[in-house]
Amino acid sequence: MKPWILGLTGGIGSGKSAVAQHFIDLGVHLVDADHAARWVVEPGKPALSKIVEHFGGELLQADGQLDRTALRKRIFANADDRRWLEALLHPLIGQEIMQYLARAQSPYAILVSPLLIESGQHTMTQRVLVVDAPEQLQIQRTMARDQSSDEQVQAILKAQASREERLRHADDVLLNDRDLAWLQSEVERLHHFYLSLRGGQV
Template sequence: MNTPWILGLTGGIGSGKSAAAQHFIDLGVHLVDADHAARWVVEPGRPALARIVERFGPQVLQADGQLDRAALRQLIFQDQQQRRWLESLLHPLIGEEIRNYLERAESPYAILVSPLLIESGQTAMTKRVLVVDAPEELQRQRTMARDQVSAAQVEAILKAQAARDERLRHADDVLLNDRDPAWLRSEVERLHRFYLTLRGGQP
């Protein structure tokens, strides 16, 4: 059986990358979300959670034994050394989790969805990169409407993510999502047909 090639799917906040990802799933494409993998590696009973508690103490746990992300974020937010320690623990585990999941794919290609695909170096796992793009003003409007957050909060998130032109520089394909949901679906279907013709992610 041919091993599926990996498509990296990314986009800034409010670009519509989750909606695009769902359309690919509906078309039968095997997909893993890096954010989900990041949650799996710190579930109760997993070694990473024990290491985190050992380092930061029980205050990073909720009453039910789950990781208290907000408490941990608070502890590492202003301490670069602690943040680096956490990243060096989690990034390899997340990468391994993603690879294991992608290896089980039975579709001709599989997708790794990650908001930080470029910043985290996860592009190394992919053969091709699809960027879901939208004008920044539209990203702001969508995010404020969806998450009920202030303009200042949206700006902070936009600043933390890779600059739009940096993302586009890494793109093999760009899906401009500036119209309605039906347009997005038809664009995903068009790309899917194209991807099925590729061997190893290249024409």
Template sequence: MNTSSSKPWILGLTGGIGSGKSAAAEHFAALGVHVVDADDAARWVVEPGRPALDSIVQHFGNGVLQADKQLDRGALRSLIFSDPQQRRWLEALLHPLIREEIAHNLAQAQSPYAILVSPLLIESGQHATTQRVLVIDAPQALQIQRTLRRDNTSEAQVQAILNAQASREERLRHADDVLVNDTDLKTLKTEVERLHHFYLTLCGGQP
């Protein structure tokens, strides 16, 4: 167990769309690691009643709301993907709020290390808050294939998301560890377990 004197160190876990980062994160969580997902934090900050949602509606209009007053992510996504300026406006609003939410959730960790899962770990600068970075990597053709199978989306939209995310080379440049996920779930889990045992030996994320 953690004592107050040994705060958990933070592992940043990232990978492009369809790389398998969610499956890897789930297995780390099953091993008892405290996992915070930046996508969840991004959802929480725009829930009805939170100030961010009011700002988004004022800026983009009621077309970004569903009938139940929840944010219509699909509508918002199509507005910002075609307009970099609007995407920057949204990021300037949400990133500080998401950062706060993430920090609050990571502070609850009781495991020897905690994980921040974020598809935009590098692009958003979130990697600066972590002590170590693990990249889940997969060939781009496989990323597209997996995403098309999982989401009801077009190849063009998957390509747009890939283009908005850091390039594979950029991610790998920031990586302390790389897990290549190009086979099956069983292999992925074995690799996660190997890394977990290694991470338990680290102090502050460093050997």
């Protein structure tokens, strides 16, 4: 039987990575959309040569890798460039994700993506799990982890889908406002529930 796909998302500092890691420890096949976004622009991949053709060779580092920081600056400064890049990369990232998920040996597989809702990647999934946390806690955790300022974290929170929007798409919500042991036991509870589902639906 083909595994069904669970979309896993959550705002910055919600604990999404800790949840993803525990699912992996339980033997669930997981693909990270951020990793797929990096794979499609590796040297030798057609997307990279198209990017260089469009933006010019100064976006390449000496070793032939894409200079992500330079690219980010370019697309944040120019909405047309951003749209061009998204039109090129989104379908390719989608293909990478699908190919990787297709190799799953577990009864269900997970697509973890910070932008699951915003990018439309939730359409590849049969069920959505949102890791949620009170905003104040998200800010504290992120500041501690990234040594970033309150303003920086607020700016990232604004750019991500609003909590309401994410929760509206959720089939399951894991409220991560306690310690790691509790979080892991919640993941195990969900895992057992997911193993009982066919095609991701009750």
